[in-house]
Amino acid sequence: MTAAPLPAGLSEVLARGDVWCGDTLARLPEAGIPSGHAQLDAELPGGGWPRGGLTELLCERPGIGELSLLLPALAALSVADGWIALVAPPWQPHAPAWAAAGLALERLVVVRAGRDAAWCCEQLLLSGGFAGILAWPPVGLDARALRRLQVAAEGQPTLACLWRPAAMAATPSPAPLRLVLAPFAAGLSLHILKRRGRPAAQPLTVTLPRSGKPRALVCPPFSLPAPRSAAPQAVA
């Protein structure tokens, strides 16, 4: 009895576009937007933040550098004449900081959506004119609304990011890319919960550029100059 013939055509089969190997990342139809962090790009399908699909960013509390992670990509989109929308942001955006990050302020739209955040996102996605949409949906956003948003995002050339609390990590979501962000020494630790392709093994860390140096400064006591109202009196 002869041994079974070797699967000679295996490499050909593997080279086909519709055959997917379990240990590779999916190839997206459109290249991602480089995130500005090489180690993160290597882990994201498409080599960067994806267009045409929701990206969920889950973090416990704001202010840990979650937006700074996205700023290089947003700045690149804005420089290429793209419109960026902030839907239902948690606080008011401080224009000088966004301008310093390289975003064109006349193409940065703030939408105070209130309860209509999901509707606004859907409309903005469907309009097809936005390069980036960052949304802070209300906490009780249900799976149906998420599904609608994902359908609206498909095929659009838009980077669509939803900020959601870390407690939602256990709840399934139709978003094809989900990341949990946590603070780490001088940057962020990212755990990719879900992506197209093989699951991520371990969290990766990203250093964020901060101009401040991590050292405890003792603030000098607050001193006020002489009250200004004294000056005119002195002149008089």
Next chain:
Amino acid sequence: MARGRVLAADAAARAAGVRDGLRLSTALGLVPGLAVCERAAGREAAALEALACWAGRFTPEVSLAPPATLLLEIGGCLRLFGGAEALIAAALAACGSQGYTAAWAAAPTPLGATWLAWGGAAAIHAEAGGFQRALAALPAGVAAWPAEIQARLAAFGAATLGDLRRLPGAGLRRRLGSGVVDDLLRAWGEIPDPRPVFVFPERFAQTLELPARVDAAAALAFAGQRLFAALAGWLNARQRLVRGCRLGLIHDDGGTTELPLRLAEATADEVRLGRLLREHLGRLRLAAPVEGLTLAADDWVARPGSSGHLFDLPPAGEGVMACLERLQGRLGETAVHTLGLAADYRPECASRAVPPGNPSSAMAVPAGLRPLWLLPRPQPLAERAGRPQWHGPLALETRPERLESGWWDAGEPGAPGDARRDYCVAKNPLGQWLWVFRDGEGWFLHGLFG
């Protein structure tokens, strides 16, 4: 109804035996509950002018033939619409959505087309031969000549226009006057027939009377669309784009509600205006039932010329400005804005909201480190052992930056006033990056580095 006689009746009345020319008393005897409307010549003329405005979408050369005929010169715009059939199909469909039914004909001469349309031709006669045969077959009664002339024609035995044309011209002129013969020559295109061109009004203001009172705001969208269609025609004919218009709702108690519609970007697209109106109507509560609508366009700009693309596909979706406009319609004008810098060192004054579409002024960005988020008002922080606390003790990451400004609006209501603050970047044990300041009253949290 005019002068006590029935002028036109609907199908139900006709089924009950009401005929044109019947006395009103007879008609009321036939149908006791007959709804009778007096003919209003002024309103008919206004309706014809409104329709002429609307027809501006098809051709810039429109002329009126009162009381109820509109002449469109389409020879020059056949290619734009893809042929006479396509143009006429579009015109009839649009005419239907305006709420009118039209009898139509297309012919080389205006008078010939008018007679063919009155005769119910509903056909396109592009070449002279077929057109003249169709014209010759029309009964002589089609032409709007006085009854006395019609009677004499019948006495001649001339039943069709073709019969009439075969009679010798000089004799006909002697017996019937020049009017009839000249009309025949004009219809056949043998003498010129110049028509005064309808002048599109300088300002657009139209009124639409609703067939029934409307209680629900959302139901007004359809009627509004008719006005927008007329506006789009007027804009097209005058080569303009509208930036804002006012829709007035006339209530049955005589009051009026003004509904200003603002557009982020000038447009002549009636569909876009209709979508914007629906968003506004969704929020509107009617004070009283509405019996009419007025539309006035007072904010318009000249349309900039642009060449169409030969190969590029139009972008999918409605585009940025149209989308923002609809969001503004639903959420309110101030809820959607872009950002701009303001020349003020105080952080709460350094950003301003700019309506979308306006360029923000070019300005230098301040050099210091600034947070992406600013709290609506500074939040006082507790201080323990000389260190501010917010979810744990804060570690200061930078040296203090002194901001001292704003003496000019101290004491004014709503203004932050004179500020003298030392700002630092701080980090708390949870890893949040904060922007805190200290002034004479203690520590405050003012922003977050996202």
